[in-house]
Amino acid sequence: VEKPSPRADLAWSAAWLALSTAILVASWTMDRLERLGAKLYGAPGLVPGLLGLVLLVLSLALAVRAVRQGARQGALRRGRPFILDQTWMGTALVLALCFGYAAGLIGRVPFWLATFVFVTAFIAMFEYPARRRMALAPAYAAATSLVVTWLFESVFLVRLP
Amino acid sequence: MPEGLVLFGRSIDSFLTAEAVLWALGASLAGVVVGALPGLTATMGVALMTTLTLKMPPSQALLVLVCTYVGAIYGGSRSAILLNIPGTPASAASCLDGYALAREGRAGYAMGVATSGSVLGTLIGMFFLALFTPLLGNVALQFGAYEFFWLAAFGVVISGNLTGDDPLKGWMAGFLGLFLATIGQEGVYAFERFTFGTRDLAGGLSLVPALVGAFGFAELLMVMREKRPPVKLDPVDSVIPKFADIWKYRRTIVRSGCIGTFIGIIPGVGEDSAAWTSYAAAKRASKEKERFGKGSVEGLMAAETGDNACVPGAMIPVLTLQVPGSAPAAVLMAAMLIHGVRPGPLIMVESPQFVYDVITMILFATVGILIYGLTLTRILVQILRARYQVIVPVIFVLCTVGAFAIAARLFDVWVMLGFGLLGFALRLGNYPMAPLVLGLVLGDLLEKSLRRGLVLSDGDVAPFFTRPISALLITLIVLVIASRFITRRRAS
Numbered sequence: 001v002e003k004p005s006p007r008a009d010l011a012w013s014a015a016w017l018a019l020s021t022a023i024l025v026a027s028w029t030m031d032r033l034e035r036l037g038a039k040l041y042g043a044p045g046l047v048p049g050l051l052g053l054v055l056l057v058l059s060l061a062l063a064v065r066a067v068r069q070g071a072r073q074g075a076l077r078r079g080r081p082f083i084l085d086q087t088w089m090g091t092a093l094v095l096a097l098c099f100g101y102a103a104g105l106i107g108r109v110p111f112w113l114a115t116f117v118f119v120t121a122f123i124a125m126f127e128y129p130a131r132r133r134m135a136l137a138p139a140y141a142a143a144t145s146l147v148v149t150w151l152f153e154s155v156f157l158v159r160l161p
Numbered sequence: 162m163p164e165g166l167v168l169f170g171r172s173i174d175s176f177l178t179a180e181a182v183l184w185a186l187g188a189s190l191a192g193v194v195v196g197a198l199p200g201l202t203a204t205m206g207v208a209l210m211t212t213l214t215l216k217m218p219p220s221q222a223l224l225v226l227v228c229t230y231v232g233a234i235y236g237g238s239r240s241a242i243l244l245n246i247p248g249t250p251a252s253a254a255s256c257l258d259g260y261a262l263a264r265e266g267r268a269g270y271a272m273g274v275a276t277s278g279s280v281l282g283t284l285i286g287m288f289f290l291a292l293f294t295p296l297l298g299n300v301a302l303q304f305g306a307y308e309f310f311w312l313a314a315f316g317v318v319i320s321g322n323l324t325g326d327d328p329l330k331g332w333m334a335g336f337l338g339l340f341l342a343t344i345g346q347e348g349v350y351a352f353e354r355f356t357f358g359t360r361d362l363a364g365g366l367s368l369v370p371a372l373v374g375a376f377g378f379a380e381l382l383m384v385m386r387e388k389r390p391p392v393k394l395d396p397v398d399s400v401i402p403k404f405a406d407i408w409k410y411r412r413t414i415v416r417s418g419c420i421g422t423f424i425g426i427i428p429g430v431g432e433d434s435a436a437w438t439s440y441a442a443a444k445r446a447s448k449e450k451e452r453f454g455k456g457s458v459e460g461l462m463a464a465e466t467g468d469n470a471c472v473p474g475a476m477i478p479v480l481t482l483q484v485p486g487s488a489p490a491a492v493l494m495a496a497m498l499i500h501g502v503r504p505g506p507l508i509m510v511e512s513p514q515f516v517y518d519v520i521t522m523i524l525f526a527t528v529g530i531l532i533y534g535l536t537l538t539r540i541l542v543q544i545l546r547a548r549y550q551v552i553v554p555v556i557f558v559l560c561t562v563g564a565f566a567i568a569a570r571l572f573d574v575w576v577m578l579g580f581g582l583l584g585f586a587l588r589l590g591n592y593p594m595a596p597l598v599l600g601l602v603l604g605d606l607l608e609k610s611l612r613r614g615l616v617l618s619d620g621d622v623a624p625f626f627t628r629p630i631s632a633l634l635i636t637l638i639v640l641v642i643a644s645r646f647i648t649r650r651r652a653s
Contacts, residue, residue, distance in 0.1 A: 003591050012590050016333060023340060026355065033350050041615040044352040047608040051340045058333045065329070087386050094385045094553075095582075098378065102561045102578055107571050115558050122554035126385075133550075144555050148562065157216040158566040161574070 006071035016059035023052030111160040115145040172521040188225040189529025192232020199246040200384035203233035203489040205376040211496040212563025219500035231526035238275040251432035254440040254464035261456035276534030277402035278465030285418025286473030297481040301506035306614035311634035313607035320429025325593030338600020361572035370564035370573040377560040378581025417466035425474020429599035431487030432468040439467025488595040
């Protein structure tokens with residue numbers, strides 16, 4: 001993967017700063033369990049708080065470095081821009097299919113059917129417009145569904161969703 | 162030493178059954194295939210196999226995982242030589258000379274060199290695994306809470322420093338991993354942290370679904386994003402390695418084996434660094450420096466010996482300190498814990514036999530890669546032509562089932578998806594994955610050690626700095642960080 005631009009690093013550092021600040025605040029305000037006799041060094045928020053602090057320092061270092069490299073000048077001097085490009089369409093489609101399968105179909109319809117539908121849809125969509133390859137999608141899907149179901153249930157003795 | 166040989170003999174005897182041999186050969190083959198396919202890494206292979214082997218007896222399950230690990234690291238060299246695309250990051254150094262040899266019409270010869278380097282590297286690593294594990298085990302017995310705290314911190318810092326090309330981002334990924342490990346009930350008061358009232362999160366994030374997501378789903382997203390050039394393969398000549406080459410480069414082999422093993426011992430650094438360091442050392446010492454990068458047999462031999470020697474090397478800290486030497490070793494360690502095997506400082510006291518069992522597993526895997534290296538070239542060439550449009554959905558099905566299989570709950574599938582997205586985003590931002598994994602694995606050790614140490618000293622932090630091993634580890638951490646600043650300043 002091509003290195004991100006300083007501007008992308010600056011955007012990342014903002015996200016890191018938000019995360020580390022949230023961790024710090026949550027750790028600081030976390031119940032210190034003094035009523036249970038916990039001392040300051042035994043407080044549940046100690047370790048996450050320290051880690052949040054380290055992340056905050058590193059986020060600031062990333063931000064400073066990105067600015068020094070020209071992130072604020074607007075020009076994307078080098079590296080990959082963070083903005084969406086054509087390949088994002090494909091990524092969005094993969095994400096939609098995978099989430100549709102794992103978070104939508106699994107647990108709601110029989111596993112073999114969910115797997116058959118997912119694999120067929122995936123191959124057909126990414127093989128488009130090659131008709132012969134698209135036509136083979138149900139065959140690949142049926143084989144995957146049968147083999148995975150058999151392998152997990154009969155060989156590895158694992159319960160399927 | 163004689164006692165070690167007896168234990169080793171016992172291990173070989175117990176694993177020399179038809180069933181174990183078949184599992185070993187099958188898993189090595191699966192590893193070689195996963196490693197050979199660009200984009201699919203050894204960590205992903207071991208994580209997926211962990212979910213497949215849940216119901217197996219521990220020794221058999223770990224045999225499968227070790228063979229997958231060794232097979233995958235070796236398998237990466239196939240696509241590096243044939244396609245100029247490293248099958249795993251560990252094989253990136255092999256592209257330089259392996260592909261150059263293939264372009265000269267010597268692809269088979271290059272694969273033979275890679276096979277001999279891989280086999281010898283693994284054997285050298287195995288030797289050091291047998292030698293160093295009892296020694297390091299004795300040192301580890303002196304480790305207390307203070308030392309383990311610094312060891313966990315050292316692991317994350319050095320992993321962030323040496324994996325990837327941006328230490329700052331490596332450290333951020335590592336500390337994020339450490340933070341994610343704090344989610345759920347803490348160990349002293351069972352107080353729920355960052356669970357947002359979700360009962361499923363109370364037990365913390367399950368390690369294996371998280372790793373399957375970060376290395377499985379995220380890698381699939383990357384694979385589908387990158388456009389692969391059409392596969393054009395040069396004709397393959399004989400793959401039988403020549404003894405003359407092995408003898409000629411014996412010094413390179415021994416040096417690379419030692420470097421690979423040593424880098425394996427360093428927490429969280431892993432095979433790719435081992436390969437590059439061995440390659441660089443071989444180039445420095447070579448009489449044919451000008452051939453490096455243009456089809457040097459010595460360069461290819463060094464890279465392949467180094468990355469494979471790293472595998473047994475990475476097992477040394479797993480077994481003695483419960484700290485993984487590489488990302489796949491981190492998954493392997495998690496699998497050991499799932500199967501009730503508890504590595505750590507007491508391993509040589511409580512179950513020394515297990516150390517030799519691991520050595521035997523690596524030996525079986527070595528036999529596996531030797532067999533496949535000599536026989537499977539043409540089939541692997543066909544596998545490399547496989548279309549990712551077909552492979553990706555099948556692997557995603559395995560990721561989903563694997564995540565679910567750990568505890569039979571759908572929440573783990575969500576964890577897998579979440580970590581997949583996180584891993585994908587981090588990869589796009591050029592954040593290395595190994596420190597994140599190491600942080601996740603070492604988070605519990607770091608927190609427990611810090612809090613235990615503070616309780617023992619009644620809140621006094623002095624013992625964290627004054628005990629000899631702690632002081633040594635702090636010095637190393639400071640040196641690691643300082644070295645980066647110095648290198649950066651020199652470069653600019």
